[in-house]
Amino acid sequence: MIIPPYELRHKIHENPELSLEEYQTTELLEKTIKEAATFYNVDINVYKPLKTGLIVEYNGGSGEEYLLFRADIDALNIKEKTKVDFKSKNEYMHACGHDVHTAILYGFFLNVIKNKVNKNIVFLFQPAEESKGGAQRVIESGILDKYNIKAAFALHVNDEFPVGTIASTRGTLFASALEFFVDFEGVSSHLAFPHQSKNALNALRIFLDVLDKLPKNPMEPFVIGVGKVNAGSAINILPGNSHVEGSIRGVNSENNLKYFEDMRNVLSGIKIMTGVDYLLGKGSFYPEVTNDSLLYDKFIPKLSKTFTFIDCGLKMTGEDFGFISKKYPSLMCWLGSSKGEHHGLHNPEFLPPDEVIDVGIQVFETFLD
Amino acid sequence: MIIPPYELRHKIHENPELSLEEYQTTELLEKTIKEAATFYNVDINVYKPLKTGLIVEYNGGSGEEYLLFRADIDALNIKEKTKVDFKSKNEYMHACGHDVHTAILYGFFLNVIKNKVNKNIVFLFQPAEESKGGAQRVIESGILDKYNIKAAFALHVNDEFPVGTIASTRGTLFASALEFFVDFEGVSSHLAFPHQSKNALNALRIFLDVLDKLPKNPMEPFVIGVGKVNAGSAINILPGNSHVEGSIRGVNSENNLKYFEDMRNVLSGIKIMTGVDYLLGKGSFYPEVTNDSLLYDKFIPKLSKTFTFIDCGLKMTGEDFGFISKKYPSLMCWLGSSKGEHHGLHNPEFLPPDEVIDVGIQVFETFLD
Incomplete structure (x- = not known):
């Protein structure tokens, strides 16, 4: 049957x-x-x-x-x-x-x-x-x-x-989507002594700000979106670690991969500026x-x-x-x-x-x- | 004995x-x-x-x-x-x-x-x-x-x-310390449709940026520090909720309380700009x-x-x-x-x-x- x-x-x-x-x-x-x-x-x-x-x-x-x-x-x-x-x-x-x-x-x-x-x-x-x-x-x-x-x-x-x-x-x-993860590793300090920290939350904030400002082709649909952010574990300790994850979406997977590499440059610059180290990871990737x-x-x-x-x-x-x-x-x-x-x-x-x-x-x- | x-x-x-x-x-x-x-x-x-x-x-x-x-x-x-x-x-x-x-x-x-x-x-x-x-x-x-x-x-x-x-x-x-908590409540959306969200992470980012920029008396030791940040729960969903906690420290508890009230104004402005609602809470408070x-x-x-x-x-x-x-x-x-x-x-x-x-x-x- x-x-x-x-x-x-x-x-x-x-x-x-x-x-x-x-x-x-x-x-x-x-x-x-x-x-x-x-x-x-x-x-x-x-x-x-x-x-x-x-x-x-x-x-x-x-x-x-x-x-x-x-x-x-x-x-x-x-x-x-x-x-x-x-x-x-x-x-x-x-x-x-x-x-x-x-x-x-x-x-x-x-x-x-x-x-x-x-x-x-x-x-x-x-x-x-x-x-x-x-x-x-x-x-x-x-x-x-x-x-x-x-x-x-x-x-x-x-x-x-x-x-x-x-x-x-x-x-x-359908757009091409590329997931990314960044773990920032700095040095925590008591909130009263910010000059003794390498603040991983500040590094993350700079990262998101620069992502917003990377030049984009206005004729090409493109979005960098952040789904999750975590930083710190105590109210009075400046975060020594932070984490962000999200995805890059656009009509062209080669461009997405290029943006992913641009992220690496952004993170290198942030490391020089702040002393905060990073680990950039690639999650799942869908071509368009x-x-x-x-x-x-x-x-x-x-x-x-x-x-x-x-x-x-x-x-x-x-x-x-x-x-x-x-x-x-x-x-x-x-x-x-x-x-x-x-x-x-x-x-x-x-x-x-x-x-x-x-x-x-x-x-x-x-x-x- | x-x-x-x-x-x-x-x-x-x-x-x-x-x-x-x-x-x-x-x-x-x-x-x-x-x-x-x-x-x-x-x-x-x-x-x-x-x-x-x-x-x-x-x-x-x-x-x-x-x-x-x-x-x-x-x-x-x-x-x-x-x-x-x-x-x-x-x-x-x-x-x-x-x-x-x-x-x-x-x-x-x-x-x-x-x-x-x-x-x-x-x-x-x-x-x-x-x-x-x-x-x-x-x-x-x-x-x-x-x-x-x-x-x-x-x-x-x-x-x-x-x-x-x-x-x-x-x-x-010793400085005066005043703990604060903010819960942002917006509307989440799929990362592909940011225009459908009221992004609680963005509201939080604006909040931290404005805190950095509030005018401060350069002659008076003062620090606003953030110990914890959380936003979102899935890599492909723009956060509808976020949370930040930290403390305000300065030599003068009246000034700290004034800054706390300034935060309320900042948050009201952010609500008008973004549509993201907020709950501002006061934690423990130590006078100097x-x-x-x-x-x-x-x-x-x-x-x-x-x-x-x-x-x-x-x-x-x-x-x-x-x-x-x-x-x-x-x-x-x-x-x-x-x-x-x-x-x-x-x-x-x-x-x-x-x-x-x-x-x-x-x-x-x-x-x-």
Whole structure:
């Protein structure tokens, strides 16, 4: 018996798993996909280059070229606040719609094998999109290198747009994001003797001030944001240690890396000025998601015939599909999921309706042309 | 049997107790003092206006006037690193020499009752100097109001000066210190959408910048110091909340309070600019310790005959003897305790030699003239 896509979505939604912990999700997918292939009497190859996630290889075409379709499968550390009957049974939540993405890719796979589509396709059920760089890990595993991938596609639900609306943009759709950490190490002193300190809070303040003042190209969307700051441990002791973390976001990952190197210069200068030493660390890095112009010009007009299309421009958020779009000509679209509500991604009430799955499958099928 | 001052010091040093927890220290003092009074057949009154600490009233004089001598009795949350045989047996330490102060006041008391000194004296064994405002609590208990206190005296050991050296200054000896806390409450946002935030870290940064720029009298020692800063909880979320704490120190408590009110104006301005709300809190407050000119001019020349005297000027640290010096003509001196070493107060190796107790007793006796 074949599980329908809606039912698969409900099962996954009920049992959300965090990045690189998607064991049960992977097991469910593998079992369901293999049963469907057996049912339709289609040969597929299933690979698991990482401990979670899987790659399904379908060889329906005559040539050497492959299309890659990707869904992310991980959930978030958010406690669900919806009242749906397939609500999460644990402390985590599919609050970013990856349950829907997974069901779309699964439903699309079912149609492909049922209709014996005349193409070679790699279905990538990717783990760890939210953190831990799943796409990068899949690429680094080398598994994709055996395919001559001509184009890669991905979708993301979004309740900023109504159901039936597709949004994307020419060029960069998601920003490149580069996390940074700085630990300052100075010398603490009693607050009464500031001249005996090498004040790590002051070094941190200078650092943030200089970051604000680094020259930036006004034509290029760019933001340096600070998420966390800590300094000192007692009210009457000037901090000998401080910590700051944040991320650099822009349309161009090379520029982000350049800014990261500029930070090193800023910190060297601060060390000379203040005597406060530093440790600059790099956290996770997502390249920008860039839509290939040829794919965009080929498919967006087609999509526009069936769906409402919105050119939504760039988002400053990140997506690890960027690793794939850096390597292969790619096209990614937002899939409208609102029936009137607008909670936003990562919100404990975010819940796309099941019917978005059908829209997603239809969009993926358009990309087969 | 009367316990000698050195032995009392060792017992107290072995069993240090934190501010307002000096139960065993108080019990030991009360027992020892009462036994000594019985031994010398002298009437004294012992009062305990707070749960810890005690006041010993000795009426040897004919008039109504009293002299007050004060020792602080509490220890610090510091793990002792000395190798002395009366080393602390718990996790705390007399790292600020209050064990020595207590032994000095006790030894002085013994001499007073042995010699039937012809003065009325209040011996104040004060709890909670390090924190929790012990001196203020004693004053607020009203116990001192029944005495016509003509002068108050206190000593503090210090290994910045050698044994046999006394240091003090005309005017202000310790700064006034006023602790402040600010909680900023704004609105967090994803780092990609800073325009949707009311950034509590930025409000905090503006606050610190403006504090640095408030006009200050260059002739008056003054410092605003920040001991702790916290902001945000996730690397990719702009902080909706932040916290800063520190203290204002200067020679004049009225000016400190004025600066505290200036902070309120700064914060109001920041709220208008940024939309970030704030809660400004006042922590512990120590008035400055000011030496009375008449007492200084009377006793310092006398001390200078027996000891090396150094005019050490003002320290920016605080001392809650300030509450007493605000109320009564007072004189406080540093008591040199170094035999060559210099660890500094609140250092886990700070350990004045026993002989400083004899010097302290001699200094207190000088103040009887």
